[in-house]
Amino acid sequence: MNATQLKSRAARLRARLTAMGFTKAGTPMVIDQAFELVAAEEGYRNQHALRASLPKETGIDAAVAIFARGAASAGYRMSSDPLAVDQAEDAGVLQWHAACNRAAWNDEAQILQLEGFIAQKGLMSEFGAYAHAAALEEAPVPVTKRLVTEEQIAFLRAVGYEICESEYKLPYWELEWDQGDAASEDFNTIDEVWADAWRDAVRRQFIAPAAEHSPIMLQAATLEATWGDEHGYYSREDWGQALALRNTKLGLYWEWVAQCIETNGGNEAHCENCGVPLDDGGCDGKCSICTNQSNAVQAADLAQVAYETFDFQAALGSNFTVAARNGWEYTSGSPQVSCTVFVENAEAPAEPTSKVRFTVDVIGGVASNPRVTS
Ligand SMILES: [Zn+2]
Helix, strand or coil, X not given: CCHHHHHHHHHHHHHHHHHCCCEECCEECCHHHHHHHHHHHCCCCCHHHHHHHCCCCCCHHHHHHHHHHHHHHCCCCCCCCHHHHHHHHHHHHHHHHHHHHHHCCCHXXXXXXXXXXXXXXXXXXXXXXXXXXXXXXXCCCCCCXXXXXXXXXXXXXXXXXXXXXXXXXCEEEEEHHHCCXXXXXXXXXXXXXXXXXXXXXHHCCCCCHHHHHCHHHHHHXXXXXXXXXXXXXXXXXXXXXXXXXXXXXXXXXXHHHHHHHHHCCCHHHECCCXXXXXXCCCCCCCCHHHHHHHHHHHHHHHHHHHHHHCCHHHHHCCCEEEEEECCCEECCCCCEEEEEEEEEECCCCCCCCEEEEEEEEEECCEEEEEEEEC
16 A cells, blocks of 8 residues: 555545544544544554555655655754654644645645745755755666567567658557558657557457466467468477377467477577478578578579570570570579570461570579570
């Protein structure tokens, strides 16, 4: 319980007891009596003992505390008798609360009263210095806490959240498969954007809020979003066998996959493309098969550009035009990429198309020496 909760609890109690007709000497209960009731209920000697046990708060309670300490440090005393001072202080607090209650002053109005009093007593300069020191003491230490974890970001990327830059050069998120219909407002930092995307993902029920605190659940959800029905290597069949052999207690397929990946070296040790544990032949996070495939795709792209820009008429004669080509062919251990090209002869329109070979050398991501042979 903090001071605000104490206050609302006392207010509720007072409202209820007043409604039930409880009065003292014909007068309805005041909030201060309600404070005493809450204190008794909580097992404290009186409300001051209860208040002393409450956590520090900002707002009016802090202001009152600062003022009291400030006044005390300024030597503001009513009497030199410590007991009399305490009693007078207690009476003063009661009086102050009763006044606040009667006039229904809110925090703002109470602060105005306090400031007025402090100024009237000529204590404002001292109070200002005191408050300044107290604020420095209580100033929160800036902590650079990440709003979202790397694992959360991996999940968000897997389900399609991406960071874009607005026309004001500020980051925001978009759901890539939603044609920009689902998008956030602008934020100041990328971290805030991911935090907002996470809230959005939870709201859309892409993920249970609890996954935030469960790395295995989060990883399982990320895997499912990435692979869809089944992982490329750790199959549902293998999982079923592991369950049957009681090698696993994990009842969720994707949690089992996540655990398999972790026990076999983590994501870095698996092909990012097909999911198999990495061998020595691949590169860039891909296995050797996927590396060869992507090299072949790249080679075909380069050969296609060379084919489309090649001047067949210069090589064969202006009466020849290209009609079509067959698929690209590779020779293992050779940079040559070639295909069969069908050409028509304008001088012999009745004859069937003739065949030539188009070849280009692809070395280190560059295509060179395009040529045709018969
Ligand atoms: Zn692979």
